[in-house]
Amino acid sequence: SDDGLHLSHGAAPSLQEAYCRAIDGIAVDAAVGSCGTAAFRREPVIVEDIATDPLWVNFRTLALQYGLRACWSTPIVDGQRQVLGTFAIYQRQPGLPTQQHLQLIALAANIAAIAIGKHKTEARLRLSDVALKTISQGVVFSRPDGVIISANPAFTSITGYSEAEMKGRTCKLLQGPLTDPQTVEAIRQAQKKNQEFGGEILNYRKDGAVFWNELSISPVHDEQGHLTHYFGVMRDSTERRRAADALRLFRTLWDQ
Numbered sequence: 001s002d003d004g005l006h007l008s009h010g011a012a013p014s015l016q017e018a019y020c021r022a023i024d025g026i027a028v029d030a031a032v033g034s035c036g037t038a039a040f041r042r043e044p045v046i047v048e049d050i051a052t053d054p055l056w057v058n059f060r061t062l063a064l065q066y067g068l069r070a071c072w073s074t075p076i077v078d079g080q081r082q083v084l085g086t087f088a089i090y091q092r093q094p095g096l097p098t099q100q101h102l103q104l105i106a107l108a109a110n111i112a113a114i115a116i117g118k119h120k121t122e123a124r125l126r127l128s129d130v131a132l133k134t135i136s137q138g139v140v141f142s143r144p145d146g147v148i149i150s151a152n153p154a155f156t157s158i159t160g161y162s163e164a165e166m167k168g169r170t171c172k173l174l175q176g177p178l179t180d181p182q183t184v185e186a187i188r189q190a191q192k193k194n195q196e197f198g199g200e201i202l203n204y205r206k207d208g209a210v211f212w213n214e215l216s217i218s219p220v221h222d223e224q225g226h227l228t229h230y231f232g233v234m235r236d237s238t239e240r241r242r243a244a245d246a247l248r249l250f251r252t253l254w255d256q
Contacts (some may be wrong), residue, residue: 160206
């Protein structure tokens with residue numbers, strides 16, 4: 001479960017459905033069968049004989065009713081060693097896993113970790129996509145080489161370019177003669193050092209109109225620390241700049 005306190009049934013085509021229903025939602029804790037204990041300890045739990053092992057004291061009658069005598073469970077973990085679930089092999093006779101069993105368990109746990117992680121990532125992306133479509137700030141994702149992957153509606157509204165027109169290009173298309181080269185270099189140096197950038201830059205819309213862009217760019221890394229893409233957030237700060245300039249002019253005239 002999302003709170004990490006329970007295990008929900010995922011898949012077990014060779015186990016009886018009634019047994020799967022009975023163990024669905026078991027707690028992640030010490031002495032909760034093989035799976036609940038494996039998730040709690042974050043390490044494999046090998047139960048040779050369910051009929052005698054103390055970890056199964058609360059589930060022994062249930063398991064024996066369905067002819068289950070051994071259970072070898074391994075936690076499924078992500079790159080940060082967070083438990084995503086467990087993978088278990090049941091046997092109808094007491095016994096310990098062979099080397100072949102252990103290799104199968106390790107392989108299945110790794111495949112399951114990839115599948116579960118992919119599912120969670122896609123779910124987060126769906127939620128993020130909904131959020132990005134509603135916020136007023138422009139958001140753009142680009143590859144490490146700067147090529148744009150996607151942009152939200154606010155970004156296209158500010159720049160005048162459609163997402164299709166932006167994809168495959170870089171944000172250099174927003175630069176023009178009045179764009180400060182020092183700011184451009186500051187962005188380049190921040191990316192070279194794998195650092196965030198924050199500041200304002202004069203950019204150009206598709207129709208040639210200039211606007212002040214309050215911009216922040218953050219590098220995003222995978223679990224191994226490799227740069228995967230950049231996440232940029234922008235806001236049209238032209239009116240704020242104009243108001244600030246007008247206020248400075250007013251103060252100058254007032255002082256005179």
